[in-house]
Amino acid sequence: MTSDPRLDLLTLINGFQVTKAISVAAKLRVADHLNDGARSVDELAVLTKSHPDSLYRLLRALAAVGVFREEEGRYFALTPVGDCLRADSATPVGAWAEVVGSPYYWQAWGHLLHSVQTGENAFQHLHGKSVWQLRAEYPEYGATFDQAMAQFSRDGADAVLRGYDFSPFSHVVDVGGGRGSMLAALLCAHPHLGGTLFDQPDVVAGAKAVLAERGVLDRCKIVGGSFFESVPEGGDAYLMRVVIHDWEDTEAAAILTACRRAMTKGAKLLLIERIVGPPNEMPATKFSDLNMLVSPGGRERTLEEFAELLANSAFELTRVFPAGIQNVIEAQPW
Structure with missing residues (x-):
C-alpha cells in the first residue's frame, strides 16, 4: 500500500x-x-x-x-x-486461475449485488442451476475444477500432515475426497493406514490412476455415492477437506449427520477448513466467504459457528490444529 x-x-x-x-x-x-x-x-x-x-x-x-x-x-x-x-x-495454481477466469464463474461474481441484496446464490439466480450441475453438464469445466482441487489437495496435504497426527488411526474415510490426492498423501506418510475414498461416482471414476501412481491403491477402497444419503462405515477417522464450506447450514448438517450414522463412538471427525478470524483481519478467508455466497452457495464459518453446526449434528468440537491457510477441526460423536 x-x-x-x-x-x-x-x-x-x-x-x-x-x-x-x-x-x-x-x-x-x-x-x-x-x-x-x-x-x-x-x-x-x-x-x-x-x-x-x-x-x-x-x-x-x-x-x-x-x-x-x-x-x-x-x-x-x-x-x-x-x-x-x-x-x-511443486505448488501449482494454474488450474484455479483457469476456473476463476471461466465465463460461468466470472459471470456469477458479476451478480454479487443480487446476492447481497437478496441473500440468494448468484450462480443459481444467473444460470438456473447449481455450479455442480453445470460442471456435470460441461465436462471441460468439471475437469478443470477437479484438477484445481487436486492441485490444492497436493499442496495442502503437507500442511495438514505437519499440523495433525494421523498415526493413532488405522482407517481413514475421505468423504468428498475427489480423485484421492489428499488420501494418497496420508497413506504415503503412514504406511500402516488403510483408506476409503468416497465421492460422486463420476468423480471417483478417475481415482484409480491417482492412487496407483502414488503406490497406495492396494490400501484404498473406492466408493461412489452421495454424502447427503450415506457414507461408508468402517473408519476410525472421517476426513472432509473443504467440503462443509460449500454448503449452507441445512445441507452441511445433512452431510455431518450421514457421517455420524456411519461412525462408531470412538471415531474422530476431521474437517479441514478455513476459520473466519477477528474483525479487520484475514481478508483471504472473508473474500473466500463471498465466493461461497456467489458460486456454490455455502459459507466460511467462525469457530463458534463450526461448534454450533457440529453440536446440531451430534458432535462435540474437541480441538483445532493450524494447517497452513486452513485448520484441522477435530470433533467426536456424542
Whole structure:
C-alpha cells in the first residue's frame, strides 16, 4: 500500500484486471512454454496461437506485477510467482486461475449485488442451476475444477500432515475426497493406514490412476455415492477437506449427520477448513466467504459457528490444529 488512500483504493478496484490477465496466461500455458528458459514473444505467439502484439501487451503487464520477467528484445522468463502457473509446479495454481477466469464463474461474481441484496446464490439466480450441475453438464469445466482441487489437495496435504497426527488411526474415510490426492498423501506418510475414498461416482471414476501412481491403491477402497444419503462405515477417522464450506447450514448438517450414522463412538471427525478470524483481519478467508455466497452457495464459518453446526449434528468440537491457510477441526460423536 502507498501513502495515498485514493491510489490504494484504485489498486483494489482494478484488481480484476490482474485476475483476468493471469487467467488468460494460464489458459494459454505460457508458464509451461517458459519452463526451459526465456522465449521471445514471437515464439510464444506461435506456441499459444496468439496475436503477437496483443500477447506482448498481456505479458508486459503481468511482468509489471511480478508474474513474468520481461527481458531485452521482447523476451519473457518465469519468476517464482509465475512458476506456480506451470502444470507440473511443486505448488501449482494454474488450474484455479483457469476456473476463476471461466465465463460461468466470472459471470456469477458479476451478480454479487443480487446476492447481497437478496441473500440468494448468484450462480443459481444467473444460470438456473447449481455450479455442480453445470460442471456435470460441461465436462471441460468439471475437469478443470477437479484438477484445481487436486492441485490444492497436493499442496495442502503437507500442511495438514505437519499440523495433525494421523498415526493413532488405522482407517481413514475421505468423504468428498475427489480423485484421492489428499488420501494418497496420508497413506504415503503412514504406511500402516488403510483408506476409503468416497465421492460422486463420476468423480471417483478417475481415482484409480491417482492412487496407483502414488503406490497406495492396494490400501484404498473406492466408493461412489452421495454424502447427503450415506457414507461408508468402517473408519476410525472421517476426513472432509473443504467440503462443509460449500454448503449452507441445512445441507452441511445433512452431510455431518450421514457421517455420524456411519461412525462408531470412538471415531474422530476431521474437517479441514478455513476459520473466519477477528474483525479487520484475514481478508483471504472473508473474500473466500463471498465466493461461497456467489458460486456454490455455502459459507466460511467462525469457530463458534463450526461448534454450533457440529453440536446440531451430534458432535462435540474437541480441538483445532493450524494447517497452513486452513485448520484441522477435530470433533467426536456424542
